[in-house]
Amino acid sequence: xxxINSETHFDFMGKIKIAMTVSGLMILIGLxxxxxxxxxxxxxxFSGGTLVQLQFKTPPDINVIRDGLRTIGLGExxxxxxxxxxxxxxxxxxxxxxxxxxxxxxxxxxGEHFNKADITIERVEMVxxxxxxxxxxxxxxxxxxxxxxxxxxxSWRFELxxxxxxxxxxxxxxxxxxxxxxIFDKEFTLVIVAAFLTIIGYSLNDTIVIFDRIRENLRRKxxxxxTQVINASINQTLSRTLLTSGTxxxxxxxxxxxxxxxxxxxxxxxLIGIFVGTYSSIFIASVFLVFWASRARA
Amino acid sequence: xxxxxxWKIPLILAVVLGAVWLAYPLKEKIALGLDLQGGMHLxxxxxxxxxxxxxxxxxxxxIKRDIAEEDLEVDxxxxxxxxxxxxxxxxxxxxxxSAKKVLEKYAFFRLVREDSDGLGLVYQxxxxxxxxxxxxxVSQGLETIxxxxxxFGVSEPTIxxxxxxxxxxxxxxxxxxxxxxxxxxxTARLEFKLLDEENSLQQAISGNVPEESEILYQRIENKETxxxxxxxxxxxxxxxLTGETLxxxxxxxxxxxxxxxxxxxxxxxxxxxxxxxxxxxxKKRLAIVLDGNVYSAPVIQxxxxxxxxxxxxxxxxxxxxxxxxxxxxxxxPAPVVILENRTVGPSLGQDSIEKGITSIIYGGLLVLVFIxxxxxxxxxxxxxxxxxxxxxxxxxxxxxxxxLTLPGIAGIILTVGMAIDANVLVFERIREELRNGKTVRxxxxxxxxxxxxxxxxxxxxTFIAAVVLFQFGxxxxxxxxxxxxxxxxASMFTAVFVSRAIFDGTMSHRKLDKLSI
Numbered sequence: 001x002x003x004i005n006s007e008t009h010f011d012f013m014g015k016i017k018i019a020m021t022v023s024g025l026m027i028l029i030g031l032x033x034x035x036x037x038x039x040x041x042x043x044x045x046f047s048g049g050t051l052v053q054l055q056f057k058t059p060p061d062i063n064v065i066r067d068g069l070r071t072i073g074l075g076e077x078x079x080x081x082x083x084x085x086x087x088x089x090x091x092x093x094x095x096x097x098x099x100x101x102x103x104x105x106x107x108x109x110x111g112e113h114f115n116k117a118d119i120t121i122e123r124v125e126m127v128x129x130x131x132x133x134x135x136x137x138x139x140x141x142x143x144x145x146x147x148x149x150x151x152x153x154x155s156w157r158f159e160l161x162x163x164x165x166x167x168x169x170x171x172x173x174x175x176x177x178x179x180x181x182x183i184f185d186k187e188f189t190l191v192i193v194a195a196f197l198t199i200i201g202y203s204l205n206d207t208i209v210i211f212d213r214i215r216e217n218l219r220r221k222x223x224x225x226x227t228q229v230i231n232a233s234i235n236q237t238l239s240r241t242l243l244t245s246g247t248x249x250x251x252x253x254x255x256x257x258x259x260x261x262x263x264x265x266x267x268x269x270x271l272i273g274i275f276v277g278t279y280s281s282i283f284i285a286s287v288f289l290v291f292w293a294s295r296a297r298a
Numbered sequence: 299x300x301x302x303x304x305w306k307i308p309l310i311l312a313v314v315l316g317a318v319w320l321a322y323p324l325k326e327k328i329a330l331g332l333d334l335q336g337g338m339h340l341x342x343x344x345x346x347x348x349x350x351x352x353x354x355x356x357x358x359x360x361i362k363r364d365i366a367e368e369d370l371e372v373d374x375x376x377x378x379x380x381x382x383x384x385x386x387x388x389x390x391x392x393x394x395x396s397a398k399k400v401l402e403k404y405a406f407f408r409l410v411r412e413d414s415d416g417l418g419l420v421y422q423x424x425x426x427x428x429x430x431x432x433x434x435x436v437s438q439g440l441e442t443i444x445x446x447x448x449x450f451g452v453s454e455p456t457i458x459x460x461x462x463x464x465x466x467x468x469x470x471x472x473x474x475x476x477x478x479x480x481x482x483x484x485t486a487r488l489e490f491k492l493l494d495e496e497n498s499l500q501q502a503i504s505g506n507v508p509e510e511s512e513i514l515y516q517r518i519e520n521k522e523t524x525x526x527x528x529x530x531x532x533x534x535x536x537x538x539l540t541g542e543t544l545x546x547x548x549x550x551x552x553x554x555x556x557x558x559x560x561x562x563x564x565x566x567x568x569x570x571x572x573x574x575x576x577x578x579x580x581k582k583r584l585a586i587v588l589d590g591n592v593y594s595a596p597v598i599q600x601x602x603x604x605x606x607x608x609x610x611x612x613x614x615x616x617x618x619x620x621x622x623x624x625x626x627x628x629x630x631p632a633p634v635v636i637l638e639n640r641t642v643g644p645s646l647g648q649d650s651i652e653k654g655i656t657s658i659i660y661g662g663l664l665v666l667v668f669i670x671x672x673x674x675x676x677x678x679x680x681x682x683x684x685x686x687x688x689x690x691x692x693x694x695x696x697x698x699x700x701x702l703t704l705p706g707i708a709g710i711i712l713t714v715g716m717a718i719d720a721n722v723l724v725f726e727r728i729r730e731e732l733r734n735g736k737t738v739r740x741x742x743x744x745x746x747x748x749x750x751x752x753x754x755x756x757x758x759x760t761f762i763a764a765v766v767l768f769q770f771g772x773x774x775x776x777x778x779x780x781x782x783x784x785x786x787x788a789s790m791f792t793a794v795f796v797s798r799a800i801f802d803g804t805m806s807h808r809k810l811d812k813l814s815i
Contacts, residue, residue, distance in 0.1 A: 201760030
């Protein structure tokens with residue numbers, strides 16, 4: 001079985017303008033969305049706050065829950081369904097240390113409208129503001145370190161210009177995924193940072209396979225131009241690129257569909273990241289390689 | 299021709315059997331993270347400055363006593379908390395030099411200035427001493443919490459310090475997290491204080507509190523309605539006796555109403571003080587105060603010898619039992635606050651496990667079917683490699699004692715995707731070589747050797763990201779990073795080494811003209 005013809009001759013480099021427009025638009029829309037919504041939406045990991053997940057025996061009315069919460073001064077909390085109608089997630093903006101027993105406080109406040117025995121406290125997460133800002137700093141640093149480590153490795157294995165092209169591609173991926181997060185109104189949490197780091201690693205995977213082929217073909221390029229070599233290399237690795245991304249997307253899709261609510265945003269980030277990562281390996285990374293080479297020659 | 303198979307096959311078998319041995323039975327060998335088995339993750343901050351304050355207060359008392367012993371007249375000793383200073387005020391200027399002499403034995407106090415009226419001395423506590431007090435507060439706090447948790451009965455708790463002033467507590471599978479928080483987080487400063495019966499409580503409440511006294515409250519909770527009322531008491535600030543002299547605390551039930559109470563035992567010093575205080579204050583009221591809350595304030599009927607006392611207070615037996623545990627384990631040297639709390643109930647954890655496994659199975663099956671359709675017989679080799687990959691992953695997790703978390707399961711799923719990638723790289727290369735007219739043998743050789751560097755390069759970047767993630771991440775994230783690292787290593791081994799051996803093994807028996815790929 002073959003997905004695509006064994007010897008394709010798509011003119012990828014001829015589609016650069018379209019690709020750049022598409023990427024530019026995606027990034028712009030994403031950034032616009034982030035700006036319009038007043039920055040990234042941080043989850044409690046980074047902003048500090050408290051989160052209580054309750055399971056009810058029968059689907060509750062969210063307004064009734066809010067009335068109950070109002071009696072303990074938490075009327076301003078965000079209340080939403082979490083996966084099913086019976087699972088309710090309550091986010092309390094504050095993380096005061098006094099809120100020690102917030103789980104049972106919340107449950108008790110609902111005692112008037114529900115049978116307390118029908119409510120299970122599934123999860124309580126409280127992150128103090130100090131820890132939140134610590135984690136934020138750590139997360140940023142970790143992304144930075146990962147990028148530095150990867151630049152060093154690629155410049156060692158290839159050349160600096162390859163490394164820079166790869167980094168531009170992965171920054172592209174991170175920006176697009178971030179934008180998608182903002183558009184879909186999803187929160188940034190620790191787990192999402194983990195997803196981003198994975199995307200960074202994974203996006204490079206494709207890029208490197210193509211780079212590897214470009215390097216191999218350059219050694220015996222004959223009279224072809226760099227653009228032709230790159231085009232040929234992308235074509236030669238195309239079926240592998242699509243196949244791998246395809247299978248990885250399949251498993252991540254399984255995670256997205258069956259993994260449950262807690263890991264939902266994580267798999268969402270991976271889905272987008274892997275998709276965009278594949279696209280950027282073909283278009284963005286190679287484009288910058290050509291761009292670099294043409295400048296070096298001029 | 300395939301001589302190296304002679305050592306490759308036994309090596310592969312050994313590695314796989316080793317992994318199976320390490321990981322079997324899965325339930326016992328692979329630890330589950332708190333997010334999967336349910337449990338509590340707490341980060342506490344020790345309010346070390348409170349320990350410094352308490353130490354300054356105690357020292358002020360000591361200094362006062364020492365100066366008085368020299369027959370010098372002290373006006374008063376004031377603690378200046380924010381500057382970590384004590385101000386020694388004397389009645390007579392003449393006594394100042396002698397007072398200085400007394401203070402010489404407090405080596406960690408440095409004289410910083412004299413008051414302008416010539417009656418006072420200001421001493422500064424040294425930074426080293428402050429640091430020492432703070433470190434002690436954290437290490438003693440850690441020990442105390444460990445004692446409390448041990449008596450509470452949680453299997454395999456983790457209690458360790460984190461940074462300079464933080465304590466990490468992990469209680470896997472804890473049934474009643476809120477009770478555990480109460481148990482761990484209570485300072486448990488037990489004090490016996492006499493009621494100030496010379497002054498009026500009413501006047502004190504209206505704002506006129508005598509300098510040596512304070513108002514504390516007794517919280518009374520109506521168990522039926524949950525209503526809380528607060529009764530004020532005017533107490534002498536100075537505690538006549540504290541929990542430091544306790545040797546034991548246990549739950550008892552009174553014979554009349556079968557109500558639980560906590561029976562206390564003091565050491566000989568405590569017993570002596572208790573006897574003296576009760577003798578001197580018959581018919582007066584003595585309040586039992588825990589963390590600033592009055593529990594009861596009985597009238598002293600008689601001199602009490604033998605060093606026994608009891609705390610009553612309409613406890614449930616659970617509350618009384620926990621209180622006894624806390625008192626036995628001792629007070630925290632400084633209060634703690636919760637910086638981070640992540641608690642997952644057992645049913646949610648179970649749910650996450652099931653969903654994780656479901657996604658692995660569906661994801662795995664999809665890939666499996668696809669790869670066999672796509673690469674036919676060679677695809678089956680990839681599937682075998684994939685399967686071994688998961689076995690190796692399980693073995694490595696067990697070997698490193700790394701806990702499996704929900705993101706860790708996601709890591710396994712990603713590994714499945716990546717393990718396939720390495721095979722795909724090789725297979726596509728083989729196909730390409732076949733197209734270029736090479737023989738099956740030559741194509742396989744070229745495919746593996748040419749794809750090898752690509753596989754390494756492509757995987758190492760993900761590996762770098764995963765290592766960084768491991769460094770920075772906590773709990774669940776670490777679990778993800780570690781499965782990803784192991785998964786990458788295992789997938790390189792299975793794709794490059796195992797798949798190759800299988801190809802070679804099948805070809806050693808017959809000569810193939812066509813490869814099913």
